[in-house]
Amino acid sequence: MKRKRLLAGNWKMNLTGKEAAALASQIATGAANLQRTEVWVAPTFTSLAPVAQALQHSQVSWGAQNAHWEPCGAFTGETSVPMLKELGCSFSLAGHSERRHIFGETDELVAQRVFGILKGGLTVVLCVGETLKERESGQTNAVLERQLRAVLDKIEPEQVKQVIIAYEPVWAIGTGKVATTKEIEAAHACIHSFWNSKLPDTCPPILYGGSVAPDNFAEIVQVPLVGGALVGGASLTFEKFKKLIAISEEVTVLVRN
Numbered sequence: 001m002k003r004k005r006l007l008a009g010n011w012k013m014n015l016t017g018k019e020a021a022a023l024a025s026q027i028a029t030g031a032a033n034l035q036r037t038e039v040w041v042a043p044t045f046t047s048l049a050p051v052a053q054a055l056q057h058s059q060v061s062w063g064a065q066n067a068h069w070e071p072c073g074a075f076t077g078e079t080s081v082p083m084l085k086e087l088g089c090s091f092s093l094a095g096h097s098e099r100r101h102i103f104g105e106t107d108e109l110v111a112q113r114v115f116g117i118l119k120g121g122l123t124v125v126l127c128v129g130e131t132l133k134e135r136e137s138g139q140t141n142a143v144l145e146r147q148l149r150a151v152l153d154k155i156e157p158e159q160v161k162q163v164i165i166a167y168e169p170v171w172a173i174g175t176g177k178v179a180t181t182k183e184i185e186a187a188h189a190c191i192h193s194f195w196n197s198k199l200p201d202t203c204p205p206i207l208y209g210g211s212v213a214p215d216n217f218a219e220i221v222q223v224p225l226v227g228g229a230l231v232g233g234a235s236l237t238f239e240k241f242k243k244l245i246a247i248s249e250e251v252t253v254l255v256r257n
């Protein structure tokens with residue numbers, strides 16, 4: 001096994017600082033001595049400091065849900081990489097579908113965020129995924145390639161080790177409608193081959209995200225090229241998240257090809 005399976009909780013705009021710290025403390029205990037799994041959490045900006053305190057002596061890493069590319073400046077409502085690093089963050093998401101579709105972030109803007117995060121020395125979890133309309137009109141691969149191209153065109157080979165990709169079909173996020181293993185396998189294969197066609201043999205780990213839950217996770221982690229999961233709803237309850245960690249620890253297959 002080359003690297004551990006990654007289980008990343010995206011808490012979105014949920015939990016106050018106190019609530020987030022309480023959940024983080026439970027996760028810290030539940031994630032001790034893991035053999036096959038790395039656990040990351042992404043709380044809201046205001047919860048980062050209390051979560052950092054709760055996780056400081058644990059094996060769990062924390063990061064942000066978004067980051068700006070400039071270190072400081074007149075960007076009302078934004079947060080910079082140096083600010084995140086001061087709070088001990090090791091990663092930031094970029095291009096989450098809620099950023100793209102609710103807040104209108106374009107491929108180019110997402111790429112700017114990605115390069116700011118990389119330049120600042122954090123790992124980026126680059127989220128990509130198609131809408132239902134795009135899937136139904138046969139554009140899934142084209143959309144994934146377009147979203148990746150914005151980053152791939154400018155990335156330096158030495159930056160690739162700081163990248164994780166998350167494939168999250170928009171129609172499966174928060175809907176309870178999980179993609180089939182065939183759909184996941186096909187999308188991950190598309191991402192993998194497109195990335196490697198631009199930068200041979202460098203494709204980063206690819207997480208699946210979209211209604212991951214204890215009752216579907218064992219099947220998902222065994223899909224070829226699934227390196228872990230980005231989990232929204234099921235990461236907000238310790239009982240569910242604990243089950244996902246346990247499943248990840250039990251399933252031995254990582255990446256089969």
Ligand code: PGA
Pocket residue numbers: 010168172173174175176209210211212230231232233234
């Ligand atoms: P979900 O969210 O697990 O609630 O579907 C996943 C995500 O948006 O990262």
